[in-house]
Amino acid sequence: MTNRAPNEARVIPLRPAAEPAPREPLWRDLVGDVLRRERLAQERTLKDVAEAARISMPYLSEVERGRKEASSEVLAAAAHALGLGLGDLLDRARGELIRLADRRGPARGAAPASSSHNGLCLVA
Template sequence: MSSHENATDDARVIQLRPGRRPAPQAAPAREPLWRDLVGDVLRSERLAQERTLKDVADEARISMPYLSEVERGRKEASSEVLAAAARALGLTLAELLGRVQGEIIKVGALTSVAPAQASTSVSSFAPAQASAGASALRRGEVRLAA
């Protein structure tokens, strides 16, 4: 008998075309980090005032690279740094944190919406008008009220 005749009937099958895989599930929307929202609010206010990063950093006595990192959500700033940046922008720490809270509520509402409904782009926020206490909307922005 040859070795071929002694082989078992089990054959190894190699798939040339992989079978259909189930469609990947959409990842649940993640809640934003505090530092991201703080940075977004600081940057938005600075840009609304048409001020440079250097100008605000100098007035706040914060290094420009550090303020840039805070605005981009790369650094978790201390309350002293946040207060200094807020003052340089003409805000109190309470006003800054209130705006961040508003963003948390707004983004939280978006993350709880079904992914198909949440695909509409919503601008992060508009700068608040200090005198009237109301927010001015930029063209194309959508405001959500909680």
């Protein structure tokens, strides 16, 4: 006898489950990290930079934490308040993206052609 309920099917995987792909970093996280690092490196407060950029302090905090997808105008204002150009900010975020990609290793390719079952399972 089995311990299964009468209506419970036994699932037999056709192939082992693949490891989930690592999460791609979000651009807003990268840009926010750069803004926060630069602000802290300059030993400036969130309030000081927000006032200089004419951005609300809570909004700038959300941008730094990657919670808000800021417009290019807001990013330029925050960058300029820190003495950076928008291109400098984006270049630093790009460098961080490259650094993270190098640490993760080569990108995973598509599944081999012989794996045509696409993770389906047989139900017995």
